[in-house]
Amino acid sequence: MSKRDVGPAEATYDARSRPRDGRSELRLWLLRLIVLASVVLAYNYVIWRWLESVNWSAWWIAVPLVVAESYSVIDVTLFGLTMWRARTRSAPPQPAPDATVDVFIATYNEPVELVSVTAAAAKRIRWPHETWILDDGDRPEMRAAAEELGVGYITRGREWSDRPRHAKAGNINNALMETTGEFLLILDADMIPRPEILDHTLGYFRDPEVALVQTPQVFSNVATGDPLGSQAPLFYGPIQEGKDGWNAAFFCGSNAVLRREALMQLGIVGYVREVEAAVARTLRDAFRIVRRAQRRAPAGSAAAVALAETATALLHARQALGNGEPLAEVTYSLQRRVDAAAAGVVFHDLRAIQADLAAIAGLPAGPEPRPEGGPAGDSAAGSPLGPAVGAAGPVAFDPDEVLASLATRDLSPLNALEAVQLALRAVDIDRDDEAQAVMPLATISVTEDMATSMRMHGLGWRSVFHKELLADGLAPEDLSTALTQRLRWAQGTMQVFLRENPLFSRGMTAAQRLMYFSTMWSYLSGFATIVYLAAPVIFLVFGVLPVDSWAPEFFWHFLPFFIVNQLLFLVAARGLPTWRGQQYSLALFPVWIRACVSAFGNVVFRLPLDFAVTPKTKQAPTGVPWRKLRWQLIAAVVLVIAVVVGIIRVVVLQDEFVGTVVNVVWVAYDLLMLSVLVGAVRYRGYVPDETVAAGGGEAR
Template identity: 60%
Template sequence: MSRRLLAIRAIVLLTAVLGLNYVIWRWLFSVNWVAWWVAVPLVLAETYSLVDSLLFGLGMWRLKERGAAPAPDPDLTVDVFIATYNEPIELVMRTARAAKAIRYPHETWVLDDGNRPDMREAAEAEGIRWITRSADWAGMPRHAKAGNLNNALLSTEGEFFLILDADQVPHPDILDKTLGYFNDEKMAIVQTPQFFENVPESDPLGSQAPLFYGPIQQGKDGWNAAFFCGSNAVIRREALMQLGVSRYVGEVEVGVHRALRAARAVLRSARRDLAPDQQEVRGALDRILAEIRQARRALGQGEPLFDVTYAFQRRVAEIRRELVTADLTALQSDLAAIAELEGIADDPDVALGTVDEDVLQQLAHRDWSPLGAVETVQALVNAVDVDRGGEAQAVMPLATISVTEDMATCMRLHALGWRSAYHDETLADGLAPEDLATMLTQRLRWAQGTVQVMFRENPLVQKGLTLAQRLMYFATMWSYMSGFAALVYIAAPIIYLTFGVLPVQALSTDFFARLVPFLVVNQLLFIVVAAGRPTWRGQQYSLALFPVWIKSFTTAFGNVFLGRSLDFAVTPKTKSAEGGRTRWDLVRPQLWAMALLAVAALVGIVRVAVGQAPVFGTVFNVVWVIFDLAVFSVIIQAARYRGFEPTPSEVPEGAAGEPHEGAA
């Protein structure tokens, strides 16, 4: 074990002890219950921050520095995918030419989701393959980038594929330095950093993520939880196709189980209403109930799904024919309900696995005639959408449950027992947002996608993941809830300085003796794990973008639980049309927060001057305000940013003194 890792573990332990000591003491002895309306939110925010710190420390506990990968097998087949929708053609071609020049033998593909004839012409003129969606996608859900990639997966054959965004220009040795990891037959994904060449050293938009594309991913890698980030990653096709097939079978199986449960309830209801002299009918219903038990038992033992459902349907059909002559008179009252259910089976846009549970409950508790019950059972099982008629492809290897396909896909692969690796070396140069509006669009989409995954497939309850993997995925999702804590951290000093309401019982020596060491050691942990990488900008934006984080949470909640639309926006690769003016409207909540903080500080100073407030408490909160204003100052820089103007030292190699496409 290296000295650095030993130092990190010592600081992690110290941070955990000091943090727990402070927060437990706050809950037990320090909350000012008289002012509970501000005291409780503050201690909850502090508890949130402690959990965030503990999850970060857990990741750093096994920080993994891999070094160089082994030499790859020279005979692997590789596809390079360049995903594009509406980006400028020359920008895409710059990436495509670089991809074609990758040294390891491969096939280069432009995945043109915009189906542009001029894009096709430009690609094919330089010997680069072009592909767009097949006709099967017409009128079907498109699933944005995930759908584009899923379409390409079923039209290509390479054992491995490298995914690149349209602006991510690969280095010639990107495959030479990553394919060797796949000597491990259980390796599914190798992720490399996303680095942006059009970012000045000051990085006013916080585009570079040196902490995430470094220690955080390395820490997750130590727990086999480094995850796919959408671009600059090499993926094993076998792993992804296994995932697609297993998800497909799993979803169909869920539908079958739901159908069998509802069918059992229908039959039991019909059986209770039988007259004593209907022994023949009772026997027929009992036979079908036995068939349901047998089908569920066979599924539980892992027998092929299609064999089980086919055999069950055949046996139910035989019993149905036996009952036809015995129950024609009672059948009329059931026809409407059966027709409605068969309409579900015939509707290509509806699968039984997605039918509302209330509908199935209503069917199960309706008064059925015996033959009507049998007809219903057959319709229920037939309604399982084995062909997934509501989708362009039955098999969707990349996850389509959120506006970002990457995290959910990788989490599912880990749950199947596959491994991932993070190679900490820049092997592609991309383009970052050139203005505030574009940056906010990008960050909101990332956050929305992550929160959607948390709501739909919370890693804490996913089978197949280790405990550490669950926590590593959850740590990323948890971090996007910081917007609510930020509101409290902004409001607390304002309330104290303006109204004198203290959320703690006293600003005592005991309070500072617990708080200050925790804050100092926590910052020391960041410094040590960063190893010289700049982290301040990332810390600023984690607080300064609190409106974005809150919006991501509320909109994702509305989408997942309330069925509201969540519009997908491709991150523009050039400046917005309004990039020439300062967009203060985009950061109005932050400007209001800064104004309120500044006014509160002045009010607090005046209150001290007239003897209405204690000096010490006011000084402490004014320092807090100054820190918040220093954090929010990045918003001023971002709003005034006019795009990348490279200095001679920042001109990309080979650019002959000219900025690349999309630069200002």
Template identity: 60%
Template sequence: MSRRLILIRILAVFVVLLGVNYIAWRWLESINWSAWWIAVPLVIAETYSLIDTLLFSTTMWRAKEREGPESEPEGTVDVFVTTYNEPIEMVMETARAAKRIAYPHETWILDDGDRVEMAAAARAEGIGYITRSADWQDKPRHAKAGNLNNALFETEGEFLLILDADQIPDPLILHRTLGYFADDAQVALVQTPQWFTNVNEADPLGSQAPLFYGPIQQGKDGWNAAFFCGSNAVLRRESLMQLGIVGYVRELEDSTQRSLRAAERLLGREARRQRSVPKLHAELRDLHQDVIQARAAISQAEPIAEVTYRLRAKIDAASSRLVDNDLATMADDLLAIHALPVQRDAELGSLVVDDVALDALATRELSPLGAVKSVAALLDALRVDRPEEAQPIQPLATISVTEDMATAMQLHGMGWRSVYHHEVLARGLAPEDLQTMLKQRLRWAQGTMQVFLRDNPLAKKGLSAGQRLMYFGTMWSYLSGFAALVYLAAPIIYLTLGVLPVTAWSVDFFARFIPYFLMNQLLFLVVARGIRTWRGQQYSLALFPVWIKACTSSFANVVFKKPLSFVVTRKDGRSAEGLPLREVWPQLTAIVLLIIAFVIGIIRVLVGAGDGTGTLVNTVWVGYDLAALSIIVQAVFYKGPAAYAEESKGVT
């Protein structure tokens, strides 16, 4: 164990102990219940932050720094360059670089836009070209996951290197990563960092993520939870195909069980309705038991096809017997109709059937054959070829608009391992304007929350305790938008209205809060080890509207089936001209309110209406919030790296 890791663990223990001491005191002794409407949200937000600190400390507890694989690279490789509507020359630049990778491989362009010009350019360079077949027409496309799943069945390499359309690979990328698969036959994924060449040192859009593509991924790697990030990664085909087959079987089993549960309810209801007819009641009761036994057999892993075949044979036999019964009933009804008393209506001069006798005939129970036929139709709907999908087997996860993390979690749940190799082996392009960046962050957050709501890692079978926490920690971070809203509102409320969320700004408060805060910052500095992380801290607060929208829209998608729009990140410059004020009005509003609150707070102190200590604490708080939100102002006026470079030359 390195000295640095020992220091990180010591600091982590102190941070957690000091944090628990502070939050326990906040809950037990310091809440101003007379102002509960802000006091309680604030302490909940602080509790959220403590849990976030605990998850971060846990992540770094087993941080792993790899030197590289021990084994030599081996195995056949397909290199996939994924594209939808990116400029053809950009895609071709990446594809040509992929073709120049030193290790023997096949290069393929996966064109989800099905462009004739793209196909011609690929052929001219001797590069493989794959697009979707007609089978995908009018079927769910599953965005990038569907594009990759389609290509998996068109290629044969043992390993896949996946690159986005703008990610130029290093010629040695396979030499530096393939050996991990030979080191450990259970390794399914090797992820390398994403690094952007069109980002300047100031990086006002916060595109570089050196803390994530570094300490955090290394921390997750220590728990065997480093996850797939969509590009610059090598995956084992065997693991993906196993994932696809297992998913297919589970989906088929789930749909079969759903159909059988419906059949069980239908037959049970019909059997109860026919209690007055012993023969029919017995027939339906027996069939009801057959369905129950079929469900139990499938739960015990008997082949679905065999179980449903036996059940269908019993249903057909029961249908035949019920038809015979219907024919006998019809014969009886005809005799009853023939025997109905008929009399002539004196006024109308027509024959009229006796009403009492007709009512008696009408109250007879209808045939239960319809219920049995409905059960037969449910079984007919069970198709092993999954006609609702373009292909029955979907190896990469399709439950989220971000297929990468969902796929990695499924692989980990099946016992496969992952590796994070901390070496920049591909260089790409980041968004160059605020609108594009916001859409990209929203999509990432929405996809993560979709996975959280559909496949919660805390309850997912197959994951270790550490893996559960690592995935949960990533999902938990996107709830920060709600906490940020409270952190922005609390000082504004105090400075303008004088409403105190704590009982007092006492020595007890400072004695607990300041050591916790300082130790937290020290842990962060040691983990970062020289990495510039202030931009990430700014955006964690400044993007609070994006995080809130991601949570609410993902909830609406999963629970209420409201669709999410999938937007491909532009890689060819700015998306629009003009200032994108509409996209950031919540942040700009917060900035204005914070400034107004600061001024009012100072005036209140000068006129003797405000508490000096409380005002000092909250003005410092306002200063931090404004410093964090100031990045949005910079991003609004950012003109892209080219303009920044020109301005820098002019200054020089």
């Protein structure tokens, strides 16, 4: 049943409703006031920088700096927009009593003991459900553990053996075809659910338009101070609440409940769009083939007429496809017109042959020619047409590759028509390059979550962020693993940005587009950080000032913006610790840059992506990952040297005292942000009797 088939009487809950809480409303209006002040002051500063304070004589550093500042201003604007409709939800109604649920525990190579703990906890979930272990490693010991626990076990079938596997998305897509629950609770192997997780989330689905309920991901093995920045209280709090206000809270891969109907609709729509794209490519290349062949056809000939008719038919088909006409009707009509055009050429040739034979029959009889070179039938072997099928049988080919190749060659009129006919019949309706024709979860990146929810929103479904701790996870316990995890998140996000940019995705509202874009935009910060690190160094070492302004004027524009911006974060966080997240946002600039570059290479140039599954257990000590930290170390050393050189310049030259002080403070701030890695390097893992931290983590 479609969400649009549900009548008003059944819609007992509306996820768009907002609780009437005077205190919450007052806090929201205060937050909006600060957002307005922050945005106004930000643009006041950056406009002044562009128009009045760029040192054009040193444009090579002045322009990158003001561009980086403009990036930060846009970032502040997007954050303010996110916070504008931040919502705190009241408890949902009771779930529908007949709601059926499948609990999916996705695993690849995690220890059997760890997965078993999660599966045992999933069995204890109070709401009636079926628990399934989705073992992408196809391990006999995992199957045996599932049987012992009394839970279901699903692994890939043989149809996946020579096809793309699509990591976790493919694992879940495979399981979707083997289960029947109306709703799905998706858990990572290390996310231990609490018994009430379904009781507290299924009620949102009383609204027939809700497709996703996401809950926070909080980790139980994080030491005091959160040295690796694993927790993300700002994201799994104000940011997701802000996105929720715009109906843009998105799927984060685990601790989420999804509606099967919405996922299957995604799969079907995706299948149709893939086939439409294949047909569009075929029509485009076929048209190019025909146009090239037209240049070779004699004017007024039957071939020229047939090619003109075929070109017209292809144009009409492309227009019909663009107008959204049914795909089957478009292709069927086109095939009939192309076949008719080709038949016309053949008919004309047969009539010509018939006329020639009649003329030959009217000639006077001559001496009967003596056969040479064997039986007359032997001459057929030398026919320029050649055999229809080779001795080894028909040869398999990729229609897209063959057609694209033919589109750049000049073919005879008859060969051109035949190529078009073959191409139209070879469109891969069954998607033989995939194990499944229908893929509900998005497979366009190494992280399946964001793209899936983005497509849901594009189809008109709603999402909910439920801010309650309902599952306890395990965070990385060493810096190397944490860096691997951050890289994978960033790579997946940037793949989605490059393949399905939300600003141009169909179906979403303008606010939803900006909510997704703001998350993707944040991973570009690595490039701005390089400029923020380089600018004070260049001044302290070489005396080159990128800002052409005297100090009081600069401070008059900059300080109000900086202070109000910090106030915005404090009010938005509502007391949550966010400093650790801010430190890691700057300190991991090489990770963000590497993610952007590698994702670009993968999407644009099809280069393999350096991808690794995040280990879910504590790794054996391997020493400090100096290689992964080399750029931060280089930056820190250069910053310290720059301070020393700057102080020497002031003492010796007795010049630029104020500028030196400002830039030394700037360097000190950068070093303070980078210093978070000192504690991360020294961290040796969680000790169970430590107090669990609640803060830190980067915003997604």
